[in-house]
Amino acid sequence: MRKNKILAYALVIVSTLIATFAFYFWQVVKSPNINVDGEETAVLYIPKGATYETVLDSLNKHELIHDQISFGFLSKFMEYRDAVKPGRYEIEPNASNKSIISKLRSGDQDEVKLTFNNIRLKSELAEKLAANLAIDKEVLLSKLNEPEVCEKYGFSTEEIMSMFLPDTYFMWWTLSEDEFLDRMKFEYDKFWTAERLNKAETTGMTPVQVSTMASIVQSETNKGDEQPRVAGVYVNRIKNGIPLQADPTVKFAVGDFALKRILNKHLSIDSPYNTYKVKGLPPGPIALPEKRAIDAVLNFEDHNYLYFCAKEDFSGYHNFAATLAEHNANARRFHTALNQRGIR
Numbered sequence: 091m092r093k094n095k096i097l098a099y100a101l102v103i104v105s106t107l108i109a110t111f112a113f114y115f116w117q118v119v120k121s122p123n124i125n126v127d128g129e130e131t132a133v134l135y136i137p138k139g140a141t142y143e144t145v146l147d148s149l150n151k152h153e154l155i156h157d158q159i160s161f162g163f164l165s166k167f168m169e170y171r172d173a174v175k176p177g178r179y180e181i182e183p184n185a186s187n188k189s190i191i192s193k194l195r196s197g198d199q200d201e202v203k204l205t206f207n208n209i210r211l212k213s214e215l216a217e218k219l220a221a222n223l224a225i226d227k228e229v230l231l232s233k234l235n236e237p238e239v240c241e242k243y244g245f246s247t248e249e250i251m252s253m254f255l256p257d258t259y260f261m262w263w264t265l266s267e268d269e270f271l272d273r274m275k276f277e278y279d280k281f282w283t284a285e286r287l288n289k290a291e292t293t294g295m296t297p298v299q300v301s302t303m304a305s306i307v308q309s310e311t312n313k314g315d316e317q318p319r320v321a322g323v324y325v326n327r328i329k330n331g332i333p334l335q336a337d338p339t340v341k342f343a344v345g346d347f348a349l350k351r352i353l354n355k356h357l358s359i360d361s362p363y364n365t366y367k368v369k370g371l372p373p374g375p376i377a378l379p380e381k382r383a384i385d386a387v388l389n390f391e392d393h394n395y396l397y398f399c400a401k402e403d404f405s406g407y408h409n410f411a412a413t414l415a416e417h418n419a420n421a422r423r424f425h426t427a428l429n430q431r432g433i434r
Contacts, residue, residue: 226267
């Protein structure tokens, strides 16, 4: 009888232990272990060359998980410690250890939503990308200034910026500098359809020249409905052998984009981007040309205007003129308005 009681007690103890272990194991595997509020998604970045210890350090630094012990136990059980893969991983609220580790072990990373616009310089582009992708700013900048690299994509170092079309793109965070450039060339080629190429040929410009003019047009006006008219002015000036005399190119040549008024000292600067001194288009874009500005150039307005000047009401629109006398009258009104506002 006593043996039976001992056996019964032993069975109870073993069953309890098994149940306890099973419950703990269920908790380790299935219970939520993500430390975020509400429906917020946590983001974990794992750089190239990272180890399991690197992952743990990142998790601890940002306090992304509740129970580090259970995460470590299951990581070893699921053989993740030797299978760390770089990437950007979005971890959903209430995610369990198993779902987190499975995602990380499989390398099922999530793309970055990358938007870039309002960029003038290569350094600005490199800085923007380095802030959103695992790209080295200095390495990318070096490639953009390397003639052999630019030539690979069909551009010179002055023209290469026309390859980057402002838009929203979805990319892997781990994209290398070369992979990023390949992607941008793919998007560039996709944009330049046969129809656009034919229109460029009709205007007598190459796609790069169209992009260069588009960068000037968008720098002159952000009014989409006015851009084709501004483009028409520049087309007319090129046809008539008249320098473009575009103020934004002078600002680019000077390197001061905050200039409110262009003075004679600015107009005298020696630079291929100073379109007051050099006829025709500058050697490359003065900003990343937006798609609508490129299309504005390809579909420029056919008129006889040779001049335009900002309207004195500061609406962002311009007064257009076919003669220098008309233009000078428009310019006087604008400069009077500048003086009245104390803008120097």
